[in-house]
Amino acid sequence: xxxxxxxxxxxxxxxxxxSLAAWLREDGYVVDTAVSGKDAIEKAxxxxxxxxxxxxxxxxxxxxxxxxxxxxxxxxxxxVIIVTAYxxxxxxxxxxxxxxxxxxxxxxNPEEISLLxxxxxxxxxxxxxxxxxxxxxxKQYNFYDIVSKSSKMVDIFSLVKQISSxxxxxxxxxxxxxxxxxxxxxxxxxxxxxxxxxxxxxCAALTESLLESELFGHEKGSFTGANSQKKxxxxxxxxxxxxxxxxxxxxxxxxxxxLRVLQERKFFRVGGIEEIEVDVRVITATNKNLAQAVKExxxxxxxxxxxxxxxxxxxxxxxxxxxxxxxxxxxxxxxGPEVGKEVKEISECALKLxxxxxxxxxxxxxxxxxxxxxxxxxxxxxxxxxxxFLNSKSSETQxxxxxxxxxxxxxxxxxxxxxxxxxxxxxxxxxxxxxxDRSTLYDRIKKFNLPRN
Amino acid sequence: xxxxYILPIGEVYAEILKNLEIGLWETLGFDIAYLPKMEQTDFxxxxxxxxxxxxLILKEMMKRIPHDAVRVLGITENDLFIPMLSFVxxxxxxxxxxxxxSTARLRQEFYxxxxxxxxxxxxxxxxxxxxxxxxxxxxHCADTTCAMSLSNGIQQVDFKKDDYCRDCRILFNESSKNYxxxxxxxxxxxxEKLKL
Numbered sequence: 001x002x003x004x005x006x007x008x009x010x011x012x013x014x015x016x017x018x019s020l021a022a023w024l025r026e027d028g029y030v031v032d033t034a035v036s037g038k039d040a041i042e043k044a045x046x047x048x049x050x051x052x053x054x055x056x057x058x059x060x061x062x063x064x065x066x067x068x069x070x071x072x073x074x075x076x077x078x079x080v081i082i083v084t085a086y087x088x089x090x091x092x093x094x095x096x097x098x099x100x101x102x103x104x105x106x107x108x109n110p111e112e113i114s115l116l117x118x119x120x121x122x123x124x125x126x127x128x129x130x131x132x133x134x135x136x137x138x139k140q141y142n143f144y145d146i147v148s149k150s151s152k153m154v155d156i157f158s159l160v161k162q163i164s165s166x167x168x169x170x171x172x173x174x175x176x177x178x179x180x181x182x183x184x185x186x187x188x189x190x191x192x193x194x195x196x197x198x199x200x201x202x203c204a205a206l207t208e209s210l211l212e213s214e215l216f217g218h219e220k221g222s223f224t225g226a227n228s229q230k231k232x233x234x235x236x237x238x239x240x241x242x243x244x245x246x247x248x249x250x251x252x253x254x255x256x257x258x259l260r261v262l263q264e265r266k267f268f269r270v271g272g273i274e275e276i277e278v279d280v281r282v283i284t285a286t287n288k289n290l291a292q293a294v295k296e297x298x299x300x301x302x303x304x305x306x307x308x309x310x311x312x313x314x315x316x317x318x319x320x321x322x323x324x325x326x327x328x329x330x331x332x333x334x335x336g337p338e339v340g341k342e343v344k345e346i347s348e349c350a351l352k353l354x355x356x357x358x359x360x361x362x363x364x365x366x367x368x369x370x371x372x373x374x375x376x377x378x379x380x381x382x383x384x385x386x387x388x389f390l391n392s393k394s395s396e397t398q399x400x401x402x403x404x405x406x407x408x409x410x411x412x413x414x415x416x417x418x419x420x421x422x423x424x425x426x427x428x429x430x431x432x433x434x435x436x437d438r439s440t441l442y443d444r445i446k447k448f449n450l451p452r453n
Numbered sequence: 454x455x456x457x458y459i460l461p462i463g464e465v466y467a468e469i470l471k472n473l474e475i476g477l478w479e480t481l482g483f484d485i486a487y488l489p490k491m492e493q494t495d496f497x498x499x500x501x502x503x504x505x506x507x508x509l510i511l512k513e514m515m516k517r518i519p520h521d522a523v524r525v526l527g528i529t530e531n532d533l534f535i536p537m538l539s540f541v542x543x544x545x546x547x548x549x550x551x552x553x554x555s556t557a558r559l560r561q562e563f564y565x566x567x568x569x570x571x572x573x574x575x576x577x578x579x580x581x582x583x584x585x586x587x588x589x590x591x592x593h594c595a596d597t598t599c600a601m602s603l604s605n606g607i608q609q610v611d612f613k614k615d616d617y618c619r620d621c622r623i624l625f626n627e628s629s630k631n632y633x634x635x636x637x638x639x640x641x642x643x644x645e646k647l648k649l
Contacts, residue, residue, distance in 0.1 A: 019508045019535035025547050027603065028592035083537070107502075107539045111605035347623045379620045380595075 005121055006030045006047050010040040010067060011055040011083070016106075020053060024117070037062030041070045049078050050124050051117065056084035056091060065091075065098055072099050077127075079120045146182050147330045150320035156183065156312055163310050164191030169262065171247075171307045172285040174314030177364030180285035181245060183312060187283060188241040196240030199233045203254075204246035212254060218270035234267060234278050241281045247307065248288035248299065259303045282307070289421070292451050313424060317359040317366060324354055327363060331370040332382070343374045346382040353384055413448045416441070420450065455523045455632055456486040457585075462510060462529035462553075463494045468570065469556060469577055473528065476578035480616055481585070481625075483523050483632065491517070494531065504534040507544035507553055514551050523632045524588050525551050526581055532557035542580050542604060545587035552584035558607065578615045580604075589628040591621050 007029045011017040014035075021031040032047070034040035037058055044052075052071055056064035068080045079101040084091065092103045102116055148154070163170065164187050172180045181200065188198045206214055209223070217232030233242055244250075250258070261267045266277045284307050293299035317323070328346055336343045346354075350373075359365055373386040402411065416434065423429040431441040444450075457477060459470060474485045497509040514527050533541050533555040543554035559576040561569045582600040594601035597609070599618035604610045617625055 013536070015506065015508050016536040019506075019544075020537040022508075022544070022547070023535060023538070023541070026545065026587050026593060106537050107534065108537065109605070110538045110541065113538065114603060114605055348627050349623075379618070381620045381623055383619075383623050 005050040005124065006032065007051045007053070007117075008032050008034060008040060008044065008049050009053045010034045010037065010058070010064075011053075012036055012058045012060070013055070016055070027114075027117070029117075036060045037064070037067030037070075040067050041074075044071055044074045049075055051120055052078055052080045053083055054080060056082055056095070065094060068095070068100060069098055079124075081116070146179060146186060147327050148320065148323045149326060150315070150323050152315045152320060153323070156314065157186075159310075159312065160186050161190060163187065165193075166191075166310075167279075167281050168309040169281070169307050170283045170310045170312060171290070172283065172312045172314065173290070174285075174287065175316045175360075175362055176287050177362030178314040178316060179363055180287075180314060181243065183314060184241070184243040184283045184285065188243075188281075193240050193281060197237050198241050198243065199237035200243045200245065201233050202245045204249040208251045208254060211250065212257065213270050215254075216257065216267050216269055217272075219272045221271070223271065229269075232267075232269065234261060234280055235276060237280045238278045239280075241283055244282065244284045246286055247284040248286035248290055248293060252300070255300045255303050259300065259306060262303075262306045289451075295451065316422075317362040319422075321355055324366065325351060327366055328354060328370055331367050332374065335367075335371050335374050339371070339375055341374050341377065342380055343377055343382060344380045347384065349384045350382050350387055353387055353390065357390055412444065413450070416444050416448065417450055420445075455484070455521045456519075457481065457483040457523045458486050458488045458519060458525045460488040460514060460517065460525055460527045461490040462527050463491065463531060465490075465528055465530055465556070469574060470528070472574035473577050473581055476574075476615060477526075477581060477585070480578070480582060481629070483629075488517060488519070488525065491527070494529070499534070502534060503532075504540065505529065505531040505555075507533040507535055507541055507555075511544060511546065511551050511553055514553065518550055522550060523629075524585055526585060527551070527553040528556065528577070528581070529553070530556050542610065543584040545584040547587050547592070548590045549588055552581070552588050554580045554584055559610070564607065572611075575615060576607075576610050579610055579613055582615060582617065586617065586621065586625065589625050591617070591624055591628075594618060594621050596620075 007024055009017050009021045009024070009031060010033070011020070012035055017033045017035070021033050024031045032043065032049075034043050037054075038060060040052070040054070041062070052068070052075075054064045054067050054071070058064060058067070062070075064082055064084075068082065071078065071080060080099065081102045081104060082095040082100045083104055083106055085106055095103050101120065104113065104116070146153070146157070148157075160183065170184070170187060172183050174180050185198060188194065201211075201214060203211060213223075213230070213232070215232050215234055217230050217235055220227065220229045244258075257267065261278075262282060265279065266275050268275055290299055290304055290308070294301045294304050328351065332343055332346065354366070354369075361368075369387060369390060370382075372389065373382050377383075377386045416430075419430045419433050423433065427438055427441060431438045434441065459474065459477075461470065470487075477483070478485050491513065494505060494510070496513065497505040499506060510527060510529070510533075514525060518525055533544065533553070535541055535544065540558060541555075542558060543552065545552040554577065556573065556577055557563060559580065560573055561567060579600055583604070586601045591601050593603040594617075596602060596618040597612055598614050599621055600613055600616060601618070601621045602609065602613050604613070616622075
């Protein structure tokens, strides 16, 4: 990406300076100019420059070689190209000795200068790529890997920072694909437990007995197939954090076991008689409405209160669309090299299409869409056509299939429930969306006996 | 209605202008109009190099931009240079209003080869598209068949097409949409008409 590289042209002659700068800008570089050696030395600290073109003979006390020597102190990584109209062996030797990368005599062939610049930039790109990859390795699960500039998310980040070193349980709620696990990781890796294990368990993926054994471990012979003793995830997470995803799906028996661990920090392995004590922070997540499940009696209220000490609600992507351009660019930057594609950017029209889409699958769906577009894209820019697969599903064109046996009252109930969920129980916001006044909404909530949240 | 203006700088072969007009109209989709010829060009002549400074010509062109101009394309038969380089095929203001091309090195005769007008006309359109592309914010393209690819020699000019690649076309369309009355695709003419 040439536009990421800054070049400075230093020459006292305006036509020379501006024409070379313009020529380099046509190639995509960001070019600044300086009218003298002194001017260049003053401007140089303001940015990171990849290349300096410095005219050898300049009036004003500081000539090209002196300018280069000062610049090299400020930017030891930068390449300096000394430019002169009159080549002598002596000046060339001096320039190279003092650290000039190249020495060119003007006027020079366009091809020569193109090759020279592209060769230097190629090396700079490799060096930068290397640095980025190194940073990525250390930042993989860093808190800042969550990309967002939305105020709701920024509030969550600040809450995460505040609670990261506490032992209190955290309940993360949000639709599928909003990044619940990333927030859990952020809490763990930004707190005191960062050096200890972070253990992840998806509660919906396993049957009750398997999940029990997975969480608490088992003794040899405790059930058919238990050929050896096995430590559970709670033991493995000792000193660290256990993240229980889809907690709303666990059985009544496991709810009780979990409640005991939370209360006493102790448990038995399946088939075990020895009580095991652990120091584990519990973070749970669900895309279900647990408060509603408590009301319906499918989730223990005492466990709910234990889990819900700190509550984090992650907004769906449709409520923070300002993040879409940022996320798309992050995905392009990461996925492009992963799938070996030279895709560098997204067109304005394509971005508009993504902004108009509702993203029911949230950030995960956006990431998958960008990946699919990159894989099938035949050029460097993602266009509207590359996202044509979204058109058939966009909210504007989506066909609304109403079940045959649905009554108007049921339909009304459904719409109000969904809107209240989206607004997290905010009556004013929900009534605005629904286009009815607040008192009418209250009447409907009472009539249908709906939970406000 | 806004137009893309062609500004002849000094004497320019009429057939070149006619072919350029059609080529630009066909590929870019703008109305094409002419500005009166710039008679005096001596101010830009560097006697020691026997070449004309593209920077000084662009400065002079600045004074002649009509208010309804989409862009102004200067065309000269004189050889152009910038001080750093031995020559340039053209020069433009990136995301500006002005572009300038020279036909001097697009002629076969410059390379001691027999005259070939068809080839000259085609090369002129390619270079005009290249420099005008810069005025719409397009930068050099890595696709060597795209009109926006960098040409340091005549072989590279001949290798590229007289149109933008898919990516540059997307960027061009987005950047020029405010000036367009119709989509560029509607402007495609038959190749027979182009040949005249």
